[in-house]
Amino acid sequence: MFKMALQVGSTHTPEAVLFWIMAPMAVLAALGMLLVKKAVHSALLLAWVMITLAIFYIAEDALFLGIVQVVVYTGAVMMLFLFILMLVGVDSSDSLVENIKGQRPAAILAAIGFGGLLLSLIGRAVSHTAAVGLTATNADGNVQGIAQQLFTRYVWAFEVVSALLITAALGAMVLAHSERKHISQRQLSVDRFRQASLADTAGLPASGVYARHNAVDVPALLPDGSAAPTSISSTLEARGDIIASEPFELTANEEEEN
Amino acid sequence: MTTSTHLLYLIALPLFSSAFLLLLGRIADKWGHILATLISASTFGVGLVEFFAMRSRSGDARAATQRIFEWISVGSFKVDASLLLDQLSICFVLLITGVGTLIHIYSIAYMSHDRDRRRFFAYLNLFVAAMLLLVLGDSYLNLYVGWEGVGLASYLLIGFWNERPAYATAAKKAFIANRVGDIGLSLAIMIAFTQFGSVTFAGVKAGAPHASAAALTAIGAMLLLAAAGKSAQFPLQSWLGDAMAGPTPVSALIHAATMVTAGVYLITRSSFIFDASATSRLLVVIVGAITLLFGAIVGTAKDDIKKALAASTMSQIGYMILATGLGPVGYAFAIMHLLTHGFFKASMFLGAGSVMHGMNDEVNMRKYGGLGKVMPITAATFGLGYLAIIGVPPFAGFYSKDKIIETAFNAGGTRGVLLGGAALLGAMITAFYMTRVFVLTFSGEKRWDEKAHPHESPSLMWIPMVVLSIGSVASGFLLSKGSALVHWLAPVVNSSNVESGKELMPPVVVSALALGVVIIGVFAAIVKYRKSVPLEAPTGSLLTRFARRDLGQDDFNHNVLVRPGRAITQALLGIDHKFVDGIVRAVGWTLSYLSISLKKVQNGYVRSYALLMTAGAVALLAAIWLVTL
């Protein structure tokens, strides 16, 4: 589809239009990654950047890589990220307050220096380079071309990388594995009574049950009328998916009426 | 020049024997001394073979060389470890190994009660090996190795009974005095290298005629300093008296065959330097004349038999040094006196050792007296040596010493009169103090106490003494018969063409004069010491007391050298503590403060480290940016 639209191998107008639309959005998305508070949003923005890059790959005659980028990166890797995010807990959001002295200004200074120097060097090196283009190389098809290279010249590297993949899989299993001991109900109850405080021994309070609202996202009320913080899941609290309990709290007037 | 392949054995035999005995340890205790003596004797055998082989050759072919290996090769500077055996070397080789072997034999009996006899013999062999290397090296650098080896061996032997602190101190004193001389030798070698680009005798000899007078004088003065250190000449003579701390055979070896003769050898070997520099020759004769009188005067005041003999050695070496300074004709006479002195001084030292052996190691001559009756062989051999040293004809000293006195007078002018007079005066004092030694020891009343039971020494001790005394009777006549030694040495020291100098005094007159002063000296001593000898030394005149203190040489050294040296050391120590240590501490403190401030970088936060990495990447990019500018 993109191939048809873009006159591959050239920098004609369609590609330029594509670039000037997609590239600023990718940069904005990347910057957004840094600035948003929640990790889930960062992940989604990164997925956007990756899809943009996939489009660019296809525009640049790297059809195979473009597809792989979508399937492997955006599909598999990013889903893995999200999965781990859910596992670790969405409530593990950063506070963006910096607590290492001078880290942020130094980082911005370093970034400006790094980016400036890099752009300047690239400008010197590749600006106005006449591109050979991949039309000739991709004459038999991009996938065939890569396959031929991969299984002839790069076959050893390919095999080594496969060994690396297996090792990484094993390593991840070893790292993530944990011995799970069977704990009996009796032991659990004993542990519960041996806590520092006996306040939660009988279990955490249930969420609020009210005449006008009955859900897990509303905190229960304590005898004095204030909200009980432990009565709702901390995950919901972190997401902000809770309803404030003020409307259900007993006011002094109501108390008098009764 | 003949190329030889077996000169190395001369050095290797005693050297390996020494290493063998030292490494083997106590296992070799029972037979170590026999092995060492056999090795020494076989070295003498090799020397004899070489001597006769040399005699059978003629002219330039007499000198033999052997290249062992390339030692130093730095750019154009090349030094081979190679040996040279010429007419001069062979004299020393025979003296060292011959007298050395006799001393080995003597030591078997003398040291028989010492539990470290094997170690003693290993050191003796080392001494012989080092001395042979000294006289066989074909360059100043090879000589230097032997020179240092001799210094080491003498240190080990003088301090052989190092369990006594005084003896260990004496060994250190000898070593340090020798080091002063060694500085002279190393400086001489360096100057020679800068001047001639070579340190071989041949190379320096070839370059000497073209060198500047200043350079030659400098080399000559430095060589003289070296010789003064090794041969105990003024002003480095102080170690010789204390060197008597070693066992008596060692004293004999040091005084007769090795060590002190090295200085005479060095100057004779460097004759081409001294021939070309009149100033150096003047320095040499001054040192020689001063030392011969100095030693003689000290000798008159000593009551310790070994120290009296040591002073006499100093004086006799002074004669030799004086002779070497008298130009080409003197070298041969110096060597002749050296050889005859080797015999009679060894004979007398071994005699003194024999006396001590019989007298429970008593060395004070005032407690001897009348020993001639109980030790006839010792008395006879010592007496022959005594007659030789004072120069009574036809004993050896007469031939050699008279020649030196004669040559001194023939130096001409005021200098001749002064030098000849000094030599003559020295001869008189020598006669006086040697007679004193002989009379105090062997004749007169017996003055030893009840505990001593003097007896004649075993045959292993008196046989070497007899052999040496025969040498001290006959060697002078044999060497001077038909100027045998002068002709033999002529190719080395260039003496033949100066043979017929102008003679201020005919030899007969000189001999008569010398004999006259000797008789005066002898009679003076007999008159003074024949009758009563107090057991305690009388206070004596100012000069006597001064002479007993070695003419103030130790006081001089202490006040002029040691004290300022200590002051300088103290000052340097202060500078070291305050200035140098201050700098070091300042560096330490600076580093410490830097580390404390740098420590803050290590805050443990991964992100800080990542930031540092980024900064590094920025620096790298900046470098690339600048390079590709």
Add this chain to the structure above:
Amino acid sequence: MDISNYIYLSAILFTIGAIGVVVRRNAIVVFMCVELMLNAANLAFVTFSRINGNLDGQIASFFTMVVAACEVVVGLAIIVTMYRSRRSASVDDASLLKR
């Protein structure tokens, strides 16, 4: 349009990723920023491939992807382990290197 614009874009994305690694504290976000840097490098590779007219750049990019996949697997496993023991995914909490 000049092809080198792709390279400029790549440099900008790489720099943004670097800032993210230094500034963000959530280990997962830091990790995502590393991924962003790798992707930026890949874009440069692909562009170089186009400029030079051969497939070596694309092959390199392919290998980068594979290695990045390995890295993600191991890295996320580490984060899970870390979270399990410290109940936190903040990189600042793991500041034991100081001691």
